[in-house]
Amino acid sequence: MTVLSIRPQAPDSPAPRRAKPARRRRNAVAMMLAVPAMGLFLVFAIYPMLRVFYLSLFDYSLTAPPEFIGFRNFTYLATDPQFGAALWQTVVYAVGTYVPALTLALVLAHALNTRAPGSGLLRLLYFLPVAISWVAVSVIWRVVLNPDGLLNQALGLHLNWLTSSSSAMWGLVVMGVWKETGFFLILFLAGLQSIPPELHEASRLDGAGAFARFRYITWPMLLPVTAVCSVMAVIRGFQAFSPQLVLTDGGFGTQVVNLFVYKTAFENARMGRASAVAVLMFLLLFGLTLLQLKVFARRDR
Amino acid sequence: MAKRGLRSLRHIRRAGAGILAAIMAAATLSACGGGSGDGKVTLTFWTHTHPPMIKLNQTLITEYERLHPNVKIEYQQIPNDEFDTKMLTAMSNGSGPDLLNLDDTTLRGEYLPKRLLAPIDYGALGVASEDALKARYLPGTLDGASADNELYGLPSEFNATAFAINTKHFADAGLDPNAPPKTWQDVASASRKLAAAGHTQAFSFLYLSAGWYTQQLQTLLNETGGTITDANHEKATVTAPPAEAALKIWTDLATGAGRTADPNKTSREATSPFSDLATGRQSMAMVYPWAMEQIRESNPDTFAQLKLVPLPQVNPAKPVNRWYGYYWGVSRASKNQQQAWQFIAYLASQSQRWLSDVKFIQPVKGWDTSAAGKQVPGLDVWSAAYQQGKFDEVAPHFAEIKDAMMTMVNDAVFDHVALPEASRKASDQIDRSLGS
Numbered sequence: 040m041t042v043l044s045i046r047p048q049a050p051d052s053p054a055p056r057r058a059k060p061a062r063r064r065r066n067a068v069a070m071m072l073a074v075p076a077m078g079l080f081l082v083f084a085i086y087p088m089l090r091v092f093y094l095s096l097f098d099y100s101l102t103a104p105p106e107f108i109g110f111r112n113f114t115y116l117a118t119d120p121q122f123g124a125a126l127w128q129t130v131v132y133a134v135g136t137y138v139p140a141l142t143l144a145l146v147l148a149h150a151l152n153t154r155a156p157g158s159g160l161l162r163l164l165y166f167l168p169v170a171i172s173w174v175a176v177s178v179i180w181r182v183v184l185n186p187d188g189l190l191n192q193a194l195g196l197h198l199n200w201l202t203s204s205s206s207a208m209w210g211l212v213v214m215g216v217w218k219e220t221g222f223f224l225i226l227f228l229a230g231l232q233s234i235p236p237e238l239h240e241a242s243r244l245d246g247a248g249a250f251a252r253f254r255y256i257t258w259p260m261l262l263p264v265t266a267v268c269s270v271m272a273v274i275r276g277f278q279a280f281s282p283q284l285v286l287t288d289g290g291f292g293t294q295v296v297n298l299f300v301y302k303t304a305f306e307n308a309r310m311g312r313a314s315a316v317a318v319l320m321f322l323l324l325f326g327l328t329l330l331q332l333k334v335f336a337r338r339d340r
Numbered sequence: 341m342a343k344r345g346l347r348s349l350r351h352i353r354r355a356g357a358g359i360l361a362a363i364m365a366a367a368t369l370s371a372c373g374g375g376s377g378d379g380k381v382t383l384t385f386w387t388h389t390h391p392p393m394i395k396l397n398q399t400l401i402t403e404y405e406r407l408h409p410n411v412k413i414e415y416q417q418i419p420n421d422e423f424d425t426k427m428l429t430a431m432s433n434g435s436g437p438d439l440l441n442l443d444d445t446t447l448r449g450e451y452l453p454k455r456l457l458a459p460i461d462y463g464a465l466g467v468a469s470e471d472a473l474k475a476r477y478l479p480g481t482l483d484g485a486s487a488d489n490e491l492y493g494l495p496s497e498f499n500a501t502a503f504a505i506n507t508k509h510f511a512d513a514g515l516d517p518n519a520p521p522k523t524w525q526d527v528a529s530a531s532r533k534l535a536a537a538g539h540t541q542a543f544s545f546l547y548l549s550a551g552w553y554t555q556q557l558q559t560l561l562n563e564t565g566g567t568i569t570d571a572n573h574e575k576a577t578v579t580a581p582p583a584e585a586a587l588k589i590w591t592d593l594a595t596g597a598g599r600t601a602d603p604n605k606t607s608r609e610a611t612s613p614f615s616d617l618a619t620g621r622q623s624m625a626m627v628y629p630w631a632m633e634q635i636r637e638s639n640p641d642t643f644a645q646l647k648l649v650p651l652p653q654v655n656p657a658k659p660v661n662r663w664y665g666y667y668w669g670v671s672r673a674s675k676n677q678q679q680a681w682q683f684i685a686y687l688a689s690q691s692q693r694w695l696s697d698v699k700f701i702q703p704v705k706g707w708d709t710s711a712a713g714k715q716v717p718g719l720d721v722w723s724a725a726y727q728q729g730k731f732d733e734v735a736p737h738f739a740e741i742k743d744a745m746m747t748m749v750n751d752a753v754f755d756h757v758a759l760p761e762a763s764r765k766a767s768d769q770i771d772r773s774l775g776s
């Protein structure tokens with residue numbers, strides 16, 4: 040049984056004398072307990088981030104001392120066709136993968152939001168790809184996307200999925216949709232199950248059809264989940280790395296920004312330039328997230 | 341009660357300070373390098389993965405530790421596709437090994453200009469001078485680990501390029517294995533006959549990584565007289581006619597009238613680069629001494645069908661080959677450089693075992709007339725290839741240049757971009773890299 044020790048007080052009665060120091064002491068203890076976690080966060084999250092900002096102003100080849108060059112890394116990137124291409128390829132991958140994945144997840148969540156026999160197993164099956172690592176998925180899909188592979192056989196095509204600039208990105212997109220739909224499906228399912236069933240019952244009695252119920256009840260109630268999903272989709276899309284590295288090594292128009300950063304930093308030993316890309320991406324993602332939150336907040340009103 | 345609490349707090353603080361002091365003392369001791377109080381020296385040694393090489397390294401380490409009880413060698417192998425990244429990162433933060441084994445383009449392109457390696461310690465190697473050391477090796481073969489007239493490593497393996505043909509496939513196609521293709525046009529005509537006999541993957545380049553693309557293109561560039569950059573490494577030269585001629589040979593064989601295989605169906609598995617030749621899918625391939633040994637171990641039946649012949653040439657009257665080597669070197673940051681060079685001296689003194697057990701050819705004078713050398717399959721082909729070779733070109737930011745080369749070949753071969761356009765794009769990319 041929970042005991043609440045807060046005594047009701049008259050609005051203008053002074054607080055008990057000993058309450059403040061006790062609260063202060065509790066807060067101090069809480070702060071002390073939080074110190075190790077905050078310390079770790081500062082050392083392993085905040086410091087590296089600040090260090091990346093700092094390094095973006097240097098020419099740093101990993102093996103020689105960094106040399107301050109101001110904003111030259113940023114001006115180089117502004118005119119670098121490879122960086123421009125990487126940015127564009129990231130946008131194509133993110134939009135191509137996550138718009139269908141979110142749509143499909145929403146549709147499937149609707150279909151699976153029942154207590155029908157087998158729906159639990161279906162949910163599990165849809166979620167399975169999420170549980171497999173990107174590297175393992177990539178190895179499996181290398182077989183699927185092979186010229187003699189399952190996808191060509193299933194569709195009756197003769198495409199060289201991973202060795203052509205016209206199809207490599209779409210091969211990765213198909214794989215991405217397969218891998219990511221389950222993740223959003225679970226979030227949407229949780230959102231759907233939090234909608235009180237009485238709302239749908241009442242609207243059904245009022246004669247609302249399926250589309251009207253979705254348009255005026257489900258969709259508005261799902262808006263907070265959709266906002267979270269869309270923010271996560273943008274972040275996940277812009278963090279793409281492993282499948283591009285494993286399947287194409289960034290060739291054939293699949294060099295996404297994170298792979299560009301990795302190659303620039305660790306293969307080409309241009310750490311300062313890679314840091315500048317990371318800074319730009321941070322600012323871009325930060326801006327996009329704020330924009331999304333603003334849009335959804337307005338709709339929520 | 342409060343007093344007891346304070347006392348225990350003081351006790352905890354004192355104990356904490358003691359533990360911290362102990363940790364710091366241990367850290368200070370371990371930071372002092374591989375030495376320990378009992379006079380033992382620990383050397384760390386990193387190589388890439390190649391099973392026969394690893395096996396012999398392990399045997400030699402055991403022997404050396406038995407001969408030198410004060411030396412302990414910690415041997416670590418790094419997967420080939422992670423090797424460059426891990427090694428460079430480790431060297432940059434001081435956690436790299438004492439001894440390393442690297443290819444000559446990486447050494448000349450990255451490690452020597454950045455002064456990451458220690459120059460050879462002739463005393464520790466047991467030789468009187470640089471000239472005395474050079475006198476042991478075939479002329480020019482130590483240049484792969486040389487910069488500013490100073491030597492930084494000894495060759496663990498030295499490779500030239502030859503051509504392997506599958507004699508069974510040739511027989512199926514009515515071709516004479518004793519009259520192998522001499523030119524790249526011959527390769528194309530043989531491929532047509534092989535395809536008619538059902539061997540459709542007759543010859544293919546290996547599309548594995550930027551490094552592999554560049555080394556194969558460099559082989560062709562050596563034959564056409566082309567280069568990637570000018571002599572001073574200020575401008576790209578891949579749009580020049582000799583360089584475009586090399587790219588044309590590649591694209592003709594991959595996609596043109598003289599098409600020899602479908603490049604989309606070539607294995608791109610970097611962990612077993614020659615799997616198509618080894619499993620009998622492919623009829624002809626450019627090979628290196630270590631590759632033949634790997635095929636012999638993994639697919640002895642196919643190995644028995646293979647015949648080693650000279651590399652096809654643009655001009656067979658003036659054959660040109662390509663060299664590349666791996667070298668043992670010592671990190672400049674190592675605190676045990678002398679002991680590391682002594683261990684390298686032991687590794688290098690076993691050139692006969694490297695030949696017999698691993699088929700690594702070390703370019704010591706007389707290797708081909710030695711007992712182990714005479715047992716190397718295709719000895720005459722390798723010997724001739726070593727006479728015609730030269731090292732690859734390297735330039736600043738060579739990793740970026742290799743990426744540009746890979747993109748150029750991919751554009752031309754897989755995306756069917758016209759050669760002038762593909763090479764112009766690569767040229768722009770190289771110029772940007774050299775100028776930044």
